[in-house]
Amino acid sequence: MGTEQIRRWQSGALAHGVTDPFGQGPLPWLRGAEQYLDDEGNVVPWYVDLSVSRGEAPARPHVPGPRTADDVRCQVKGFASAGAVAPGAAIDFRVTVDPPQQFTVDIYRIGHYGGDGACHMTASPRLSGIVQSAPLAAGRTVSCHHWWQSWRLQVPGYWKTGAYVAVLTTADGYRSHIPFTVRDERPPAPRRYPTKEPPHAPALDADLLLLMPDVTWQAYNLYPEDGRTGASLYHAWDAEGRLLGEEEAPATVSFDRPYAGAGLPLHVGHAYDFIRWAERYGYDLAYADARDLHAGRVDPSRYRGLVFPGHDEYWSVPMRRAAEAARDGGTSLVFLSANSMYWQVELGPSPAGEPDRLLTCRKRRGDARGRSALWRDLGEPEQLLLGVQYAGRVPEPAPLVVRNADHWLWEATGAAEGDEIEGLVAGEADRYFPRTALPESTERILLAHSPYEDTEGRRRHQETSLYRAPSGAYVFASGTFAWSPALDRPHYVDPRIQRATANLLDRICKHD
Template identity: 30%
Template structure:
């Protein structure tokens, strides 16, 4: 990092910093390489970015919850004023320390970087921290912080699109126990044409976020599935409350646990990828400039405008990869935050599913809801089934399909533990050209059998839509620093698997036209 990037910057000062000098070496790749994975016309931006030196220290080292079983770490915590931001735009970073003490903020871009997983972009501070107010529960159980910013960061023009982590670290010993750490997370987006647009599932991160004390769309006294609770992006992300207790999830949402392995793997192989948040897909404009749209990880909560945008890009010829499970399950309308910023509050407005029995069942059990979305099966290729929580093996059904080329898989061959924590099933029988490429049984709750289905169907312009039917697809692509394998209901993925890697290469190469 050069001297300009290392400078410390005081509160509310706009920032510009130069990128580090590119290293001469090309990006390293592992044994799952497929020749020429990126298209010949692709931008070299991601390859050049990942040739730069990665950080040797970017993870959280000293973290703690305030109490056993809690999700909050009040020694230092924060959030950002926007889900995503372009280069040249500004974002506020809000921080609270308890007790008041000095802290610094280090900004890292997550990626491959020779296997290190992130690059240090700038250090900010030190700042004098103070304890900021925890809001009481408002109408519809809303917790909406109104903290003062520690700093306003103007994104330098040479910061590429990606998922950025701001590591918060106390520098004084006011607590008497040494330093403490936490993250904030934000996305840098761009408008350039790219091969791949990777959508982060940050609506779902926020829906499950229980900061500060069991406050999410699932924790209302009326029950855990109704339309009663609002959640705000104006609050820190607490420790992720399900599947495992990964300390790296303090402040980082579900990025490091469910989504980072895919971004890491794409950048490892030089794919031309750019990133966006759920809120960036309210129109089709961004994705229409790309060849592939990817839904990643746990992508449960979609504003109806997202659904309409993805329909439009599919019909315009963009390929869709749902490398995700439980996707497009709940209509989640946005509204403005307390100061008029767009897309800062959401809630569970109602089920997707049209007139399908699963949507009707959800309404019978948990409704009435104010919204109803279309049948997601005609977009994804399969539906959210009920019940859906569990795990199982991913079993090949059509080994002759081109997506299995080079995997050596035969009908009935299984990839252990790949299906879970949630999945899709019940594909529409009248969707033209739909093929079931993998199928099997997951054990809901570890005991009750439920059928899942992975599918592919053709789009109208020689494109296609693939549904992997599992939140855990990217768990078998890579095992980057800062990531832990999840487990649920006595089932777990095993980590990098050359068959999953080859299937994903085959899908992407076909989608971007490099074969």
């Protein structure tokens, strides 16, 4: 297979063995923008320029017909020095541009913004782009840690915590993306007495902390998708340009590299769907990423709930211990996708000594005792925290069948017992495993029991779970990839799921 034949879909959802029926191209969170065609004739929207929508002069030059950069020619590709940055701190971008020419970096914050889906925050000056050195490979582990810094963004102290995207655009109209998070790192709020909370309770930073699944994003990243050197935890290329499977994939991948294709991770839209909906309805949100949870930068006691809004499959031991401590301390957990906490991973430093820049998962290669890296094979099934666990792929979307419709989660949704919510079981599914231990709880209920056919045509079922821990914390697991898209994605929105999610978050966030 020649490099000119490499297409984006070959390392997308199909190649990763994960069905993603919700793909909307590289910019899934925008609304009502003018549309253009990329190099393969696919429709992609351009970014909303909010100054134009207000009737003002354009805030930046408009490049007609932007085209998506690829990993064969690498017209413009880049990555950030960190997955998350605190307000007032700096984040560096390392970018390669071929052929060398000027480029700009526009920074957007993801949110509702009247339906636009993103807000333009700032832009770089015109920067001189260079062709960076080829990626380094140690075995099949690919890294660009040796690239020169191209631009430093000093994040203003007043910027809101949130999910951000840096948009790279070259003078000749090619474009790529770098996602990052501005994390919550505020000092504790001053205490005011008298207060309804007991004196020992910590001051809250926000009701809910969203944790962006950057560890899982990197596990799926096949950069460079060039038919030669790119590799993820799922795939690599052989000498003839054929895509190899998991047995030939590396056990270690690096965060020091761009994301393949348009520069956005696989399934990134699932997190953005929840963000748009939650910010539209005014939930009190803070943000961090999975590596913040791993590194101990998250204090769960400062939030009423931790929300895992997207596909979150790869967890380190410190991540799991932090989530368990959160639940046991009274902080609720909300898992809005399926196949969460499936593989156990390790995070290590880069060759330059930067912490948490290498991701290692030995998968089914076996440890010293011959066990795979599955949490359930290591003696800690994910059901012990989630209440359900991964059951398998869903090749074709199926209805979610409502169960226990008199429960408060389904209140005012209009859903009755046995009602089918079309297409809500999709991608992957979780269920309750009766021979697997359950977490300690004071209440436990299954809120959906949905039949579907697996990849071999066998009848399976999906389940949505909710339980209450002895601490009072709720733990919710949707058990399907389709829950977040039903909140705000065009053609997938379902008012019943919107209301059920609001019922859950309102119960978690209530101020006694």
